[in-house]
Amino acid sequence: MTDAATDRRLIVGPFNRVEGDLEVHLDVAGGAVRAARVNSPLFRGFERILEGRDPRDALVIVPRICGICSVSQSVAAARALEGLAGAAPPPNGLLAQEIMRAVENIGDHLTHFHVFFMPDFARAAYAGRPWFGQAEAGFKAAAGSAVREAVAARSNLFHVFGIMGGKWPHTLTIQPGGVSRAVDARDKVRLGAIVADFKRFLEGRLYGAPLETVAALAMPGELEAWRDHGPAGHFRLFLEIAADLGLDRLGRAYDRFLSYGTGLAPAGGIWQAGAAGALDPALIAEDHSHARMAGRERRHHPFDGSTVPDGADEDGYTWCKAPRLAGLPFETGAVARQLVGGQPLIRALAAGEGGTVRTRVVARLVELAAAVLDLGQAIRRLDVRDAWFTDIRLPDSGRAMGLTEAARGALGHWLRVEGGRIAAYQIIAPTTWNFSPRDSDGVPGPLEAALVGAPVADGERTPVAVQHIVRSFDPCMVCTVH
Amino acid sequence: MMNLLWLQSGGCGGCTMSMMCAEAPDLLATLDGAGIDLLWHPTLSEATGAEVVDLLQAIVERRQGLDILCVEGSLLLGPNGSGRFHMMAGTGRPMIDWVRDLAARARHVVAVGTCAAFGGITAAGVNPADACGLQYDGRQKGGLLGPGFRAGAGLPVINVAGCPTHPNWVTETLMLLAGGDMAAGDLDLYQRPRFYADHLVHHGCPRNEYYEYKASAHKPSDLGCMMEHMGCLGTQAHADCNTRLWNGEGSCTRGGYACINCTAPEFEEPGHMFLETPKLAGIPIGLPTDMPKAWFVALSSLAKAATPDRVRRNAATDRIVVPPTVHEKRKR
């Protein structure tokens, strides 16, 4: 088994510092991964839990799919319920919902970088690398100074929820029709102060530069210059590590991306063959052929989907379904949003190295800077004299979808109501796209494709390159399987 | 020093995410200060894959001691009692088997969140995964470990219930355990730490004045009391949410929505829409626990008749339209 000269199979897990449970099966040959199968070994069945309830109960249930993107789940549900009623929140209500969603995404990007992703470079395996001392001091799991600062900065930022949402996670402030709490003038200045403080933290520690400079990065050459003589900070450290370890050649998948867009930066769309295009949600379908789900004879559009576990299934190797757009696997996340939104640096990176570990991390860090600037502006746009909520009536039957973006990418809810009760509720989470299993054509999901070629050293039981690739997606397994 | 192992099963990870919002001091400083050493936590530890499996095996084989086992998320018994709805990654073994073995070695076992305590949201509806808590299945004692289970130091499972838990409910429980300051009498009927469960969410709610006069909210964003129409269970919910506060200054009712009693077993099945108060002949069914119904009804109608105009009008809007009167001269 441990002889590198012979082919071997590795089962890697538990995979921590990803939200929820993950196991990866690897076929290794010649010191590299030849094939990967990704297993989400947990089934809870939220879609079944929702069936038969009052549609408004979704606001209590769906945030609890995931404690890391609970607000995004609420927003998707609110959008679906509004779609059902054919109504929309007043401008303030929509803006307040989106501010909370943005704060959650921003907090996630920060947690991902400092708490989930970077600690792998503080492993003893990297002792001796020129950057190791810095990585260890800053990013050793639970002990590094940067990890601690990030955890504290996140708590302070989340005071936005204390003001606007009552609590985080699992707020019920987000309602179809707006928000249940008005923001007054004192709240507004306090929100501004919280965001300004967070901005100072990012500029001082993460980037060493103004957020505007980071958001305006446009050419790959600027990244090389930042690495060589840019300001000291966690961003520069990452660029050094990425160059030393070749993270720009690691973990490339299909280079096909999709984003639903958000209420703050409304561009949704796809990126395929190096160009942006429109996204048609009617072309989304889920395949069950390698998921342990009944109904594998055909692909289901989410309005027509089902979630019936089949524990006896022999071909299935995960509880994650395989979403496809026009029959093809797509990757989603910050790279997708930035490509569709036209961020020049990310478009240049995609054209050059493609979607790699480096691209994914750079896209998140560039997006983080831009998102905090947008957040400050969105707060200034809140009109404390205007309305926050419109009372809307739900019809007794109908169907609607709610699309939004979680930090990890495109999140969609598809809802069907009959006789005032939820008849069907289907959810496709970002990590369902990214960590999808093979489909009926045998085509691997994006992570499965990205892992092919990852180096595996002799005797490595939990290959470190595999960890970098997996974590570069910022996966959320509890969402995946819901 | 006490060591701590944290496992996650059929939950959402939200209790960990919430716990990371601990403040003054922050989470890592609090644990350090309490002398708690993280053997392993899925979010916070470096060790992954085979290293973790080796650690768990060492605990099961008593080569490594275990002071506190924290479990977050419900325990999934299905399908058919096999536990295969949650296999512990990398081990080919159901999580419930690992939890049984590890709980048998631990000096203290803590259920973090309502899922691990009672089953929680994961057990709602048809309960597709056959979810239950560590020592309760809803209100029913038993759960995964059985009604008679006692951890090594003698306590039953400590249920830090909440969906999610307040960060400090968790850290304070851990600090009390580390200091040897938690005994059986410090837990309530449902084995929740009394330091937060002996309070009601209603205490300290900014809507108390509206409550007194039964000046009620009719729709989200109204300022009035949410008990009469909007499903608020704050008068019955055991927690200190409105005196302790969340994320700096929040709570559910301060966020403008009902307390859904998330620290209670079976909160996930209220038998009606969460954000609507079920009524019988116009009177809410769930009334404050410590008050005779007739008195409540009599007092309410009296209070309604006496409601000041200020309170009545403010209750039905999203901002204060009638401020309290400012008296320029002291009245004599």
Ligand code: SF4
């Ligand atoms: S809203 Fe709920 S907690 Fe607040 S006063 Fe009314 S009943 Fe009590």
Ligand code: SF4
């Ligand atoms: S106010 Fe009620 S629902 Fe909200 S966290 Fe506290 S106990 Fe749970």
